[in-house]
Every structure is written in C-alpha cells, then in structure tokens.
Amino acid sequence: MALLKVENLSKSFSGLKAVSNLEMEIKEGELIGLIGPNGAGKTTVFNLLTGVYVPTEGTITFQGKKMNGLPPYKVSYLGMARTFQNIRLFGDLTVIDNVKIAYHQHVSYNTLTGILRLPGFFKGEAEMEQKAYEFLKIFGLHEKANELAKNLPYGQQRRLEIARALATKPSLLLLDEPAAGMNPQETQNLMELIRWIRKEFNLTILLIEHDMSLVMGVCERIYVLDYGMVIAHGTPDEIKTNPKVIEAYLGEEAI
Amino acid sequence: MGSAGDLILQQLINGISLGSIYALIALGYTMVYGIIQLINFAHGDVMMVGAYIGWFCTTVLKFSFLPALIVAMFLSAVLGVIIERIAYKPLRNATRLAALITAIGMSFFLEYGGMLIVTPQTRTFPSVFPQTVYTFGNVAFKYGDIVIVITTVILMLLLQFIVKYTKTGKAMRAVSYDKDAANLMGINVNNTISATFALGSALAAAAGVLIGVYFNTIDPLMGIMPGLKAFIAAVLGGIGIIPGAMLGGLAMGLIESIVSGIGYSTWRDAAAFIILIVVLLIKPNGLLGKNIREKV
Amino acid sequence: MKLFNLKNALILAALIAVYAIVQMTAVAGTLSPFYLMTLVLVCVYIILSVSLNLITGYTGQLAIGHAGFMSIGAYASAFIVVKMQGSLISGLLFGALIAAIAGIIIGVPTLRLRGDYLAIATLGMGEIVRIILLNTDYLGGATGFSVPKSVDWTWAFWIMVVSVVIIRNFINSSHGRACISVRENEIAAEAMGINTTKYKVMAFTIGAMFAGLAGGLYANYMYIIQPMSFSFLKSFDILAMVVLGGLGSITGSIIGAGLMTILSAYLANFPEMRMVIIAVLLILLMIFRPNGIMGNKEFKLNFLISKKER
Incomplete structure (x- = not known):
C-alpha cells in the first residue's frame, strides 16, 4: 500500500498556478527525490503536504487517510515531519x-x-x-x-532541524534542501546520515535538493517538477537521460 | 418639525465634519505605517501640540485662522521630524514591540510634558470665525462645518498631488514598497521617512487647529481619543492606504454621530472600538486592503 | 530536578523573612500605612506583570488590554463580596474565574491576529470593558463601587507568591515550552505538532485569570473601584513594568513591578512628572537596552545546587 498518495493536486495563488495536477505515490520505506529548477513549486508541494497551504484541488492520502485541509500540527500527529529550506529553529x-x-x-x-x-x-x-x-x-x-x-x-543548524523533525517520531520525513550551504564533505556525511536514519527509524523520506550528487546518490526514485507540473519521474538513471529534464535544466545547472 | 429625516441629515452633517478631522489624523497614521510599519501612538499628541500652537497664535499673537493654521502645521512638521529622528530612527532595525513601546512612551512624553508646560487646565479657543449658523429647514450647519470640510478637501488634494507627482512623493511610495531596493536606487531613505513624518504631522496639526476651532476647548490629553479613533479609521480603511484613511475617517465620523444622535452618546467610544474589532476579525486588511501572506 | 533542594528551601526562607519583617513592622507601627500600601500594591502589580509576561514575553503575543481583565476580576470579586455577601476568598476565586472566561472569549477570535493588530484589538477590548462598566449603574457606574477593605499584607503577599510559582511552573513545563515555541517561530512550532492556537489561548487565559485575581486583591484593598482606574493607561503601565524588567524573565517582571510601583508612589504628588519620567525611561530603555533589565534571563540561585539536580 502506498504510504502517501497525491492525486490531481493543484494550488493557485490569486489565479497563478503554483502546482497543477500533481500525481505522486510513495511506498513505505522509499527514499524519493523531488527536483526541479528554481520556482518550480517544490516547496509549495511540501507546504501542501504538511497543511501550511490548503489545496485548491485534489487529494492527499496519507496512511490511507485523506488529509486535505488538516492544520499542520495534526499532520504532524499523523506522522509527517519536515525541515525548512530557510532554517526555522527556535x-x-x-x-x-x-x-x-x-x-x-x-x-x-x-x-x-x-x-x-x-x-x-x-x-x-x-x-x-x-x-x-x-x-x-x-x-x-x-x-x-x-x-x-x-x-x-x-551546518549544525541544518542537522538540528532534522533532529527536531525526527523527535516528532514521523513515518514520513520531508527534507527541504538539507544540504543547502554545505561543503562536499558535509554533504557526503549528510548522505550517509540520511541513509542511516532511514534504516534506524524505519522512515520513508521525500527530499528536495539542488545538489545533484546527493539526489542521484541516495534517492531510489525521483520526481522532476517544472512550472508546477511533474515532467518526469523514474530512477536516477532514467532521469539523467530524460530529454524533458535536460531541457528544463538547460542553462540552469549541469546534471 | 423634527422629522427623522431631518435628524439623520443633521447627524450626517456633524458626522462629515468630525469625519474630516479623523481623516486628517488618520492620514498621518497610515502614511507612517505604510513606510516604516509603526503605529505612531504619539501622532494624536502631535495633533494636540498643533492645536496648542494654533491657540497660541490666535490668542497671544492675534493671528487670523489661515496664518495660525500654517504656523501650526509648519512647527508640528518640525516636531514630527524631531520625534522620528530622536526616538524612532535608532530603532529602525529593532523589534516591532520595541518600536511600539517607544511610540507609547513618546505619546506619554508629549501628553504629560505638555501638562508640565501648559498646565492640565482646559483652554478656550477664541472664536476665529463668525458664529453664524445656516439653517435649511430644520437642518443647521455652522460656519465651522464649512471651514472644516473645505480645509480638509484642500489638504487632501494637496497631499494627493505631493504623493503622486512630486519627487518626494514618488520616493515615499518607493520606500514603502521596498526600503532596500529604494536605497539601492539612490533614494535617501532617511530623508524620505522624515518627509513622511513631516507631512503626517502637518496634517495632524491642521486637524488639531480645526478641533480647537470647532469644539472651542483644548487640553493636553485631547489627542488620546481622537488619536485612537483616527487610528481605527486608518485600520478600517486599510492601513498604509491613503484613500483608505480618508474613507475610514469619514465612516468613523458618521458612525459616531449616528450613535450619539440616536441617544447613546455614552457608548460612542465603545462603538468605535467595536467597529475596530469587527473589522480586524472579518477583514483585517481593511476595506481597501489587499491580502498579504507570510512566505514559508 | 527535584522539588526539595537547598535552592528552594532558601527561597522559601527568604520569602518568609520578607513577609515577617513587613508584617511585624506594620503591626508595631514602624512601617507607615503609606509604605505598607505601596508594598501591597507591589504584590498586586507583580501578579499583573508576571501574568502579562506569560502572554507577551513568553508566548510573544503583544496584548495591551491587561487592565481590562484586571477590572473584570475587580468588579466580579466586588460583586460577590458586596452584593452576594460572599467571603473574600470566594470573591477572589470568582473574579479570577470570570476573568479567565473573558480571556477565552476575547482570546479565541483575536489571537488569530498578529503583532500590532492584536495589540490594538486587545486595547479596544479593554476599553470596551471599561465603557460597559461605566454604563452599568448596578456596579456603581462612573462614580465607583465601594468595597470594604478586607485584603491585608498577608493575603496580598502569599497570593502573589502562589501566583508567581504557578506561572513559573507552567513556563518551566513542556506546555510552557510549547508557548515559547509559538513566540520563537509559529510556523515551525505548528509543523512540530504544537497546536499554536491552543497554546496561545491557554497562555492568554492563564494570564487573564491572574490579572483577574490581582484585580480582586486591588478591589478588596482600595475601598473603592472606578472604571477610570482601569483605562488603557493602566495596561500601558503594566506593559512598561514587563518591558523594563525584561520580556521573558519572571524575576525581571518582579523587579520591574517593584521599581515602577515604588517610583509611582514617590511621585504620587507629581502625577505629570511621574508620567514624563516613565515615558523618558521607556524610550531610553528601548533605544539603549531593549531587552530590559534582565533580558530573557532569570536571576538564579542555581550555584547552590549541584549541576545534576537542576
């Protein structure tokens, strides 16, 4: 059974569609990457999943429960935890x-x-x-x-964000650019840490990342978002060769 | 005589006069809030200082209305700039709470410092206008009503012109939109903020003189209630939005007059606060406001 | 962590000593009634400032309607004592209860607002309460409501101590930390499973309850209560105490309440000068030491106990 199932999810801000008709399915224990150029709507997807935003359309089913419109703290009770792209520690x-x-x-x-x-x-x-x-x-x-x-x-603030998210005892962990601002060595360590906590805590992980070495290194499947739409999904190898992805990234970042 | 229609019309006239005064004060609140996101609690007290300057000019110096108004507006503008430079400027990067408390402190300072200087005693404003009352049927309006409305309209047109067409006005709009970007574009942010305080304070002083002329009495605490109500008017219209302050001021004046007119004058102040809370709960960005959400 | 240790024993001993010295000198007549009154008022204002600090300093919700809750507690307790011939303790408890209920009723809708807007809404609420009391002739209206004096130093001091301990215990518990997380970052708190609305309302209600209790003490000490004693000027006074002492510091609030009340007592004959001094003090404080006397630190006796026991 899918741990998280997202169907036809859309969100618009005063007419502007930030996410449109998103379909996503994550099975228990998977480690999934969510990538895309800047402004593709990745963080908006996180905000929709965690209840910060109420979807305009579509459904989010988590552990068989429909959870549209639940406030963030209730989403947390159900076992979804997140970190923030712009660190939000106390x-x-x-x-x-x-x-x-x-x-x-x-x-x-x-x-x-x-x-x-x-x-x-x-x-x-x-x-x-x-x-x-x-x-x-x-x-x-x-x-x-x-x-x-x-x-x-x-770097330690980023790690504390993950530690704090884990303390809510989640089954699904959403990491928003965990490696942002880290050097290659720190990123390498983080990669190992992510693998390790997944095993240790029986976690399913969805992560947004710009660092391609990290995404390609740890993720089993990857969703690519552009202009709020999923333009590709598959294994890292499939993604690397997908012409649509290359086009979306052309001039943005080297894959 | 005494039909309900006349009564309503009479309260409408009183309400427009009162509302014009609120609108003049509300403009200063809204402009300052628009540019530095500070509720300038001392604004009502700047109005009080303006009223006292007007009183001094008319009684001691025997000025007529217009010169007294201009002197009061000019000196209050200077006071506004001094307040901003001394008390608010050092706190530009401090927390909202610190700035708000400073504003409250400044308000106390003007009120009670004023009391030390001019004594708490109520002063009578000389009648600078003929006490003529025009009656149309059963509806009466005073010469003062006409002066208030005309003065307000002229000042508002002037303000619109300054904000829309002058360099300072354009700079003000730019700074209120994005302080850092405005700075990068070569706008002197500090001077622009000072100009905003000067304009707002001048308008408040005009309101102060008008209150003195209209109600005949002034005292050092006269700024508190009109100040709060003008702030409510600014929130009602949508804080930071100039036409909103005008609209909110008029609405406040009318509502207050109607509440008094139907015999609940002791509840007049409560009505203002109830309006405030209802607006905040239903449409916190005011009648003309837009929705702004925090970025996550 | 332990309930009984050297630190707590010392604090208790110090409290008993302070209480006893004041009580004995008051009975012996060496302490003039004026000073005694000032000390009782210090106790009342400590309750008010510590409870406002819970709302504003710890939970981060800028509220300036504390005098409103104080007046609700004052009038409700006076109602029980005078109109219902109830005992002082039933009056005080009733006052606190009604203020707490008012806290929930006012808090639920207004706590959705942020920052300045909340401040103005609470200020408005406080003024509405005052105007309602002003127009309620049954409770004395504008002329005031006479209440026999039944609160003395013993009542004021120990109720203050119990109030401060309760609020301190709340803050130093998991629920108190939840309130602080709201202040620190509301979005993150919510994402970590903190029902931020619940904790804002909880802090607001507890704060209102103790403001009501302080109001009850005040009413039953001052012989007469009038709506105008509970205007927003009083709310600002309480806020000034909290800010002077330091937002997020209980000991700071105690110091702030003590200093401001004593200063006010000394300047009682110069009301304008008093306000000018408070005003200048507030402005200078915000410019040069915006965190108040204590910042968000506490004055601690922790050096008395081993690290493990803390």
Missing part, C-alpha cells in the same frame, strides 16, 4: 529545548500536573530529557545541548 532556546518541543506531542503529563509539580511531571521531563539527548547524539549535537540554537554554525 533560535532563543537551547538546542535540547528545540528537540524537546518537537517531542511535546508524546509527553504524557497534563498542564495541571506540570503546574502542581506532581510526580508525573518529573517522570515526563526526565523521559523527554533522555529522548532529546539521544536524538542530539545521533546528529553529534549532544555536546552543544545547552547552547542557544541561533549560536550554532550553519
């Missing part, structure tokens, strides 16, 4: 608090327990602390747990 909070906030939906104590400092509070907080620390460790951020997120270097 800058004035510590690194570990960033992760704890994402883990909040799994916390067991209620508001009154927290206010009255009942035993459930201490138990819950201890669990959060430990889990958050584990996530940080995976991304090598545990030594910076008590630093403010805004003080991290760029």
